[in-house]
Amino acid sequence: MSQPPLDPTLALADVGAALLAQQCPFPISDYPQVLMAHGGGGRLTQQLIERMFVPAFRNPQLEGLHDGAVLTVGNTPDDPTQGTRLAFSTDSYVIQPLFFPGGDIGALAVHGTVNDLAMCGAQPLALSSALILEEGLPMADLWRIVQSMQQAAQHVGVPIVTGDTKVVDRGKGDGVFINTAGIGVIPAGVQLGPSRARAGDVVIVSGAIAVHGIAIMSVREGLAFETTLASDTAPLHTLVADLLAAGGAAVHVLRDPTRGGLASALNEIAAQARVGIRLDEASIPLAEEVRGACEILGLDPLYVANEGKCLVIVAHDAADAVLAAMHANPDGAEAAVIGTVVAEHAGTVVIRSRIGGTRVVDMLSGEQLPRIC
Numbered sequence: 487m488s489q490p491p492l493d494p495t496l497a498l499a500d501v502g503a504a505l506l507a508q509q510c511p512f513p514i515s516d517y518p519q520v521l522m523a524h525g526g527g528g529r530l531t532q533q534l535i536e537r538m539f540v541p542a543f544r545n546p547q548l549e550g551l552h553d554g555a556v557l558t559v560g561n562t563p564d565d566p567t568q569g570t571r572l573a574f575s576t577d578s579y580v581i582q583p584l585f586f587p588g589g590d591i592g593a594l595a596v597h598g599t600v601n602d603l604a605m606c607g608a609q610p611l612a613l614s615s616a617l618i619l620e621e622g623l624p625m626a627d628l629w630r631i632v633q634s635m636q637q638a639a640q641h642v643g644v645p646i647v648t649g650d651t652k653v654v655d656r657g658k659g660d661g662v663f664i665n666t667a668g669i670g671v672i673p674a675g676v677q678l679g680p681s682r683a684r685a686g687d688v689v690i691v692s693g694a695i696a697v698h699g700i701a702i703m704s705v706r707e708g709l710a711f712e713t714t715l716a717s718d719t720a721p722l723h724t725l726v727a728d729l730l731a732a733g734g735a736a737v738h739v740l741r742d743p744t745r746g747g748l749a750s751a752l753n754e755i756a757a758q759a760r761v762g763i764r765l766d767e768a769s770i771p772l773a774e775e776v777r778g779a780c781e782i783l784g785l786d787p788l789y790v791a792n793e794g795k796c797l798v799i800v801a802h803d804a805a806d807a808v809l810a811a812m813h814a815n816p817d818g819a820e821a822a823v824i825g826t827v828v829a830e831h832a833g834t835v836v837i838r839s840r841i842g843g844t845r846v847v848d849m850l851s852g853e854q855l856p857r858i859c
Contacts, residue, residue, distance in 0.1 A: 527745025527791070528850030532754070551758065552679055553605040553742065556672065573608035575599055576667035581859055584627065584661050586705050588698075588716030591664055592634035594793060594859065597721050598744070599666040600642050604726040605740040605796065607678045608670030610642060615649040615666050620659030631662060642721045644668070676730060682738040683759035687827040688805040690798040692725060692812060693718070693820035694771040695748050696790035699858050700779045709782065715775055720794035725817040729798060732811035736804030741797045744859055746850050749788040749835065751797055753849045757833045765825035765837040765847065788837075789850045791858045799827060 523530045540548060547555040554575030561569030579595045589597075596613065603610050615635065619628065639646050653659075697718040704715050722742065730737055739759075743751035748770070756763050772787055780787045794817065800808050805823065812818030825837075835847040 525745070526850065527747075527750050528789075531745070532849065550679055550681075551754070553602040554608070556606060571672040573603045573606035573670045573672055574667070575602035575606070576665065577602060578663060578665045579859060580660065580663050581702070582660065583702075583705060584631065586717055587701055587714055589719040589793075590631060590634050591662065592631035593638040594717075594719050595664040595666045596635055596638035596642065596646075597719050597793065598859065599668040600644065600721045600723055601742045601796070603668050603670035604721075604723040605678070605742055606670070606672060607676035607726065607730060607740065608672045609727065610644040610668055610670040610723060612645055612647045613639060613666055613668045615646050615664065617649070617651050618659055618663040618665075619651065619653045620661050621653055621656040623659075623661050628662065631664075638721070642723065673730075675735060677735065678737065678740050680739055680741065680755045680758040683755055683761050683799045683827050684738060684801070685761055685827055685829040686802050687738060687799045688802050688823055689752070689763060689765070689825040689827065690800065690805065690809060690812070690821055691748065691771065691824050692722070692796045692798070692818045693794075694773050694776065695743070695792055695795060696772065696776050696780065696787035697795075698793040699747070699790035700776045700785075700787075702858050703783060703785075704779060707783065709779055715779070718792060718794035720817055722794065722796050722817055725812065725815045726796070728811045728815050729808050729818070733800050733804045733808040736801040737798065737808065738801065739797070739799035743792050743795060743797055745791055747787070747789040747791055748797070749786075749847045750850050752835045753847070755797075755799065756835055759827075760832045762828040762831040762833070763825055763835045764828055765835065767837050767839050769822055769824045771820050771822050788847060793859065
């Protein structure tokens with residue numbers, strides 16, 4: 487939309503106000519309304535964050551666009567490098583169904599926030615829990631969810647120290663929504679972030695992909711397998727501690743590929759680090775029942791959500807040590823090298839198929855799997 491030119495007689499002090507007056511009331515968007523795909527972890531989610539939230543809330547901690555913010559406390563103006571580094575993260579969970587093979591919304595909420603802290607290299611200290619309950623939710627279901635949250639938190643060794651509860655009218659809450667936030671301490675010497683990926687680095691995934699998303703879809707669609715397909719939801723803080731102990735500063739990036747799956751997470755890293763990423767399809771761990779379900783449902787497993795897996799980008803010289811440390815942990819027993827970081831085709835992820843061809847793995851454009859976390 488064109489705007490009339492600024493009045494050249496305006497005083498310098500008035501120019502800023504005049505410019506603000508000519509701004510659009512909200513960021514330009516191709517979509518006049520929010521779509522489900524805006525929460526799917528793909529391109530529309532990225533655009534929503536970059537065009538609306540980052541400009542509105544801009545600050546150095548937010549601009550890292552990591553799984554959590556890194557804050558330094560106890561430092562002084564004379565020596566800003568001193569002090570304790572904390573990771574702070576928050577996430578919301580709106581999954582349907584509330585209970586599924588391998589987990590439920592309560593355990594998922596605890597694991598998800600613990601993992602966001604872990605991807606910053608932090609050991610979790612404490613969590614908060616806010617529940618939005620729909621009128622009519624059975625008390626037995628609520629108790630089951632609360633007990634699951636407590637058991638998950640106890641397993642991790644992190645207390646739920648504060649929270650909030652709201653109730654909304656029947657039909658406006660889908661049972662229960664949960665928000666969890668967490669804080670953790672980052673050990674000295676740990677420096678992680680999406681922009682730290684470098685050409686020559688090795689890309690590792692901690693195990694078979696697409697398990698969580700397909701477990702949820704199998705329940706919704708009534709798919710049956712010879713063995714029960716259960717979600718991979720799990721806390722990854724001990725796995726991260728082990729791989730950091732083995733790799734140290736050579737570990738450059740950690741990311742849990744939840745919404746949008748492996749493909750979206752790697753595209754975000756490639757864009758922020760201004761590097762290319764090459765994947766080898768044959769090296770990516772994928773269970774046969776998951777592969778079969780993806781074929782039946784017409785889904786690409788690279789875009790299917792995970793809740794108990796992490797991506798590790800590490801310097802080539804330290805990759806063997808990191809992989810060995812991951813294999814020694816039950817949560818990383820199936821870890822595998824799946825690709826490399828390259829200087830070519832910056833910002834783009836490509837994959838070499840099982841038959842030898844190469845294709846671009848783009849950011850997910852729409853919503854492949856609704857409500858999987």
